[in-house]
Amino acid sequence: MKNALVLTTSYPRYFGDFAGNFVKSYICQNLKDYKVKVICPNSKNADDSYEKQISISRFNYFFKSKQNLAYGNGIPDNFKKISALIQIPFFLVSFFINSFKEVKNKNLIVSHWLLPSGVIGSLLHLFFKVEHRCVIHGGDFYLSKKIFAGKYFRSFVYKNSSLLEVVSPKILNEIKKETETEASLIKLPIETEDYDLTKNLDSIYEEFKLKKDKKIILCLARLIRLKGVNFFISASQGLEDYQFVVAGNGEEEENLKDLAKKLKVRINFFNDIFGQKKWDLLRVADLVVIPSIEINGREEGTPIVALESLFLGKKIIATKTGGLKYLIENGKNGWLVEPENSGQIHSKILEFFSK
Incomplete structure (x- = not known):
């Protein structure tokens, strides 16, 4: 069996963690024929005992209890903390050293995100002549356009990659204007084989x-x-006649609950929704809303939940960001609204249920 090294700044820290879940899904979908080793940052609450098939090597880059550059709201947002900025050089050095140690006998390097993983993967390609592919998510691409020497970093990664895999058509078009390196839309994974999609709906409502x-x-x-x-x-x-459900975990949970209290609206919050529970909630949902926004040029690619919802035949109200602009066709599989516009979301909900 061939060996692959995956470089990423985010990977699930415990069973059910949303952080880096896309990377894990990518590995399961696209690297089935490889024995995979993942290099990623450590976290004080990491517990990899859940992972039985993929080997994970987590690196520390600062005092473990003080590390706050990775995870949370994501590295671009974490830059706002002075303590996180201080950790950047230590992070980069530790990431490179740990990747360097593991590249021996590998047949393929896959880097998730242009910066810093793509640059490190490109350096390893130069040193060891191992094939390198870079997965570009979106926020990393736009971040590279804002930082000093960003275009040179992009050019370096392009030249030292055999394939650039991109999450949205918009970014793909921009990249094709910059390089001759092969670039294509990524095959986004939808995993259903391990889950029961015929489960009795009454039992789901009750649960x-x-x-x-x-x-x-x-x-x-x-x-x-x-x-x-x-x-x-x-x-x-x-809209008191409807049941609004927020399912997920993350840094903003308490702020969102406080907002619901402030607005005096009833929201059903559910944590640790993954695997079978995720599919159960999607099956009983009458409408799915994906209200993603753009932050300092950073936007999503195509959220997997959008593909999963469409797979089940659900209609979606989504914002005009990232890959959602190309996935949702107004009036056919859903509706597009402007980002950061709760009024438009409200109106589309009423429009959908009035039909």
Whole structure:
């Protein structure tokens, strides 16, 4: 069996963690024929005992209890903390050294995110002549356009990659203008084989204590600022006849609960929604809302939950950000609204249920 080294700044820290879940899904979908080793940052609450098939090597880059550059709301947002900025050089050195140690006998290097993983993967390609592919998520691409020498970093990664895999058509078009390196849209994974999609719906309503006679509007997301869940909560005002559900974990959870209390709206919050529970909630949802926003040029690619919802035939209200602009066709599989506009979300909900 061939060996692959995956470089990433985010990977699930424990069973059910949303952080870096895309990377894990990518490995399961696209690297089935490889024995995979993942290099990623450590975290004080990391517990990799859940992972039985993929080997994980976590590196420390500062005092373990003080590390706060990775995870949380994501590295671009964490830059706002002075303590995180101080950790950048230590992070880069530790990431490179630990990747360097593991590259021996590898047939493929896959870097998730242009910076810093793509640069490190490109350096390893130069030193060891191992094939290198870079997965570009979106926020990393736009971040590289804002920082000093960003275009040179992009050019370096392009030249030292055999393939650039991109999450949205918009970014793909921009990259094709910059390089001759092969670039393509990534095959986003939808995993259903291990889950029961015929489970009795009554048992699902009962498990989540949801009412069968009231429509369910679901927002399933990692609870960070980029997901825009606060606009979903604001959109629920005046819609007491519907059941609004927020499912996910993240740094913004308490802020979102406080917002719901402040607005005096009833929101059903559910934590640790993954695997079978995720599919169960999607099945009983009457409508799915994906209110992602853009933060300093950083936007999502195509959220996996959008593909999963469409797979089940659910209609989606989504914002005009990232890959969602290309996935959702107004009036066919859903509706597009402007980012950060709870009023438009509110109106589209009423429009959908009035038909």
